[in-house]
Amino acid sequence: MTDIAATPRREGGLAALFRHSRYILGENPVTGFAFALFVLIVIAAVLGPSIVPYDPLASDTTQAMKPPSAHHWFGTDQIGRDVFSRVIVATRLDFFIAVASVALVFLMGGLAGVAAGFFGGWTDRIVGRIADTIMAFPLFVLAMGIVAALGNTVQNIVLATAIVNFPLYARIARAEANVRREAGFVEAARLSGNSDWRILAFQILPNVFPILVVQMSLTMGYAILNAAGLSFIGLGVRPPTPEWGIMVAEGAAFMVSGEWWNAFFPGLALMVAVFCFNLLGDGLRDMVDPRRRT
Amino acid sequence: MLTMILKRAAMAIPSLIGVVIVTFLLTRALPGDPAAYFAGPAATPQAIQEVRVKLGLDKPLIEQFGRYVVDLGHGNLGNSLTTGQPVLTELRTRLPASAELTLLGLLVSIVIAVPLGILAATRPNSLIDHACRVVATLGVSLPVFFTGLILVYVFYYLLGWAPAPLGRLDVFFDPPPQVTGFYLIDSLIARQPELFMASLKQLILPALTLGIFSLAPIARMTRASMLAVLSSDFVRTARASGLSSFTVIVTYAFRNAMLPVITTLGMVFSFLLGANVLVEKVFAWPGIGSYAVEALLASDFAPVQGFVLTMAVMYVALNLMIDVLYGLIDPRVRLEA
Numbered sequence: 001m002t003d004i005a006a007t008p009r010r011e012g013g014l015a016a017l018f019r020h021s022r023y024i025l026g027e028n029p030v031t032g033f034a035f036a037l038f039v040l041i042v043i044a045a046v047l048g049p050s051i052v053p054y055d056p057l058a059s060d061t062t063q064a065m066k067p068p069s070a071h072h073w074f075g076t077d078q079i080g081r082d083v084f085s086r087v088i089v090a091t092r093l094d095f096f097i098a099v100a101s102v103a104l105v106f107l108m109g110g111l112a113g114v115a116a117g118f119f120g121g122w123t124d125r126i127v128g129r130i131a132d133t134i135m136a137f138p139l140f141v142l143a144m145g146i147v148a149a150l151g152n153t154v155q156n157i158v159l160a161t162a163i164v165n166f167p168l169y170a171r172i173a174r175a176e177a178n179v180r181r182e183a184g185f186v187e188a189a190r191l192s193g194n195s196d197w198r199i200l201a202f203q204i205l206p207n208v209f210p211i212l213v214v215q216m217s218l219t220m221g222y223a224i225l226n227a228a229g230l231s232f233i234g235l236g237v238r239p240p241t242p243e244w245g246i247m248v249a250e251g252a253a254f255m256v257s258g259e260w261w262n263a264f265f266p267g268l269a270l271m272v273a274v275f276c277f278n279l280l281g282d283g284l285r286d287m288v289d290p291r292r293r294t
Numbered sequence: 295m296l297t298m299i300l301k302r303a304a305m306a307i308p309s310l311i312g313v314v315i316v317t318f319l320l321t322r323a324l325p326g327d328p329a330a331y332f333a334g335p336a337a338t339p340q341a342i343q344e345v346r347v348k349l350g351l352d353k354p355l356i357e358q359f360g361r362y363v364v365d366l367g368h369g370n371l372g373n374s375l376t377t378g379q380p381v382l383t384e385l386r387t388r389l390p391a392s393a394e395l396t397l398l399g400l401l402v403s404i405v406i407a408v409p410l411g412i413l414a415a416t417r418p419n420s421l422i423d424h425a426c427r428v429v430a431t432l433g434v435s436l437p438v439f440f441t442g443l444i445l446v447y448v449f450y451y452l453l454g455w456a457p458a459p460l461g462r463l464d465v466f467f468d469p470p471p472q473v474t475g476f477y478l479i480d481s482l483i484a485r486q487p488e489l490f491m492a493s494l495k496q497l498i499l500p501a502l503t504l505g506i507f508s509l510a511p512i513a514r515m516t517r518a519s520m521l522a523v524l525s526s527d528f529v530r531t532a533r534a535s536g537l538s539s540f541t542v543i544v545t546y547a548f549r550n551a552m553l554p555v556i557t558t559l560g561m562v563f564s565f566l567l568g569a570n571v572l573v574e575k576v577f578a579w580p581g582i583g584s585y586a587v588e589a590l591l592a593s594d595f596a597p598v599q600g601f602v603l604t605m606a607v608m609y610v611a612l613n614l615m616i617d618v619l620y621g622l623i624d625p626r627v628r629l630e631a
Contacts, residue, residue, distance in 0.1 A: 129308075129312070132308070132309060132312065133309070133312030133313070133315075133316060136309040136310075136312055136313050136606055136609065136610055137313065137316070137602070137605070137606045137609065138563070138564045138565075138566075138567035138568045138605050138606070138609050139564055139565075139568055140565075140567075140568025140569070140571065140572075141567060141568050141571065141601070141602055141605045141606070142316075142602065142606075143568075144571065144586065144590065144598070144602070145317070145320050145598060145599070145602035146320070148320075148590050148595065148598045149320040149321065149595070221434070221435065225437055228437055229437065229438070229439065229568075229572055232437075232439050232572060232575070233571065233572065233575055233587045233590070234587070234590070234591050235590065245437075248437070248439060248440060248443065249439075251443075252439075252443055252576065255443045255446055255447045255451070256446060256447075256450060256451060256458065256459065257451070258447075258451050260447050260451075263440075263443050264443075264444075264447075267437060267439075267440035267443065267444075268440075270437050270440065271435050271436055271437065271440065274434075274435040274437070275431070275432070275435035278431060278434060278435055279431070
């Protein structure tokens with residue numbers, strides 16, 4: 001900090017954000033680590049299929065059930081497919097499911113919650129009732145029921161994961177919109193002749209947005225776990241598509257006979273991804289709202 | 295106290311109505327014609343029409359819903375297509391297996407998480423505090439089915455301590471005469487210690503899996519609420535009056551710190567009941583979760599619907615119990631009601 005003595009300059013928004021982020025990262029190096037992991041996951045998701053050493057679907061029965069080696073880093077499965085390639089390629093699908101479901105619930109829950117908090121009255125009651133009804137179910141069980149009823153596809157896994165997270169987003173958005181409803185800047189906007197919808201779009205939403213973004217990164221981990229759990233019990237993704245949950249399910253049978261690598265590596269990938277999202281979410285929350293730091 | 299319980303019970307009614315509506319709507323959302331679906335793949339158009347009339351699918355939606363509610367009132371959840379058995383009977387015979395597993399899992403995690411959280415709170419930034427934080431973060435990141443498989447690999451394959459993950463009892467044993475449906479309790483009632491040990495051995499790994507899974511929120515909450523209570527005025531007064539630190543922590547701080555932890559149990563149950571399905575699949579546990587999974591894969595919807603309904607009703611009931619328990623522990627809640 002050499003510029004303390006100098007006259008304080010007014011910093012641009014971006015520069016201030018950058019400085020603040022650097023400060024937080026300095027406080028908590030774990031967030032930096034999580035961010036690095038996140039970048040790796042994104043790279044694997046984007047480039048995955050073009051950087052892996054083997055075709056994730058090509059079987060080679062002469063190489064079946066080989067333990068990890070220099071040729072096959074994570075070993076091979078019962079029909080000789082390379083587990084490493086399959087784990088890396090699966091990143092794209094798992095990442096897509098998590099991002100899509102979180103984006104969907106962000107839209108549904110965030111908008112419904114903001115409307116409920118801002119308008120109150122009937123809107124509030126209806127949104128609250130929907131959220132309460134969803135909360136009355138154990139979440140994973142409801143997701144199972146939804147996928148079973150709507151049909152066994154990846155889109156429905158995304159939809160089910162979004163629906164079970166709806167109450168969380170709706171409640172946070174509602175609370176945040178509600179406290180800002182009577183705020184000075186909203187009153188000012190109203191007095192200068194803005195319509196309700198305009199206030200909602202340009203005054204309330206931009207303020208609630210950062211809080212919901214933090215929530216998104218916190219629920220990403222849960223979304224991946226939920227989707228992998230569903231495909232573990234045989235819903236959604238079908239073999240031979242590489243996906244972490246289904247790979248663990250396929251490898252599970254070999255765990256009792258000692259061929260651990262089939263289920264272990266996809267499970268580990270799943271764990272690392274969830275761990276990374278959780279850490280990142282905590283770090284982001286610290287940046288946006290320092291009071292909730294634990 | 296009674297008025298409080300009644301008031302709280304009345305609050306559960308809208309939730310139950312919501313649950314019934316949602317489970318009803320889920321069947322109507324089935325892809326294609328539900329009548330063709332329930333008649334089975336080999337049905338003639340005539341048979342489908344018969345099924346449609348029999349199920350009342352030719353009636354308006356409201357009337358169908360009324361019929362569904364009346365059926366529920368009579369305990370009729372429909373029949374399973376694959377086994378032909380009434381869903382209610384199957385759920386009833388399988389429920390004790392799931393309940394025994396879930397409750398033991400919860401017990402395991404409370405026994406580990408609560409002392410861990412307290413120790414972490416009494417010694418902030420110590421080794422045990424860091425251990426608590428690591429456990430809490432790892433616990434939420436571990437997929438429950440993955441934990442189960444790792445435990446199977448280590449304790450069954452590598453060490454040979456645990457039996458094969460194949461259900462509630464080894465094939466050489468017969469289940470105890472049914473009293474509660476919990477093998478641990480029934481075997482004790484029947485005075486068969488070997489049977490008790492055999493069923494305990496089968497239970498340990500799945501219960502531990504569930505325990506590890508639900509450890510994180512309980513430990514985290516215990517630590518946070520213990521920290522808050524320990525810095526409060528009455529704890530300072532108790533310390534200043536010269537009470538031993540054990541008395542202060544256990545009788546004064548602990549009782550007050552438990553209140554938020556009990557509230558978290560509601561959320562923990564939501565996760566536990568879901569995780570139960572996955573753990574049952576890993577350990578071939580003959581509970582209602584694996585029943586629902588089998589039905590799901592066979593596209594047999596009635597058992598799935600019955601399962602979702604049962605789970606939701608149990609969850610609403612558990613939340614009700616938690617709130618009543620809260621009132622019992624904290625007299626202030628009773629006064630407000």
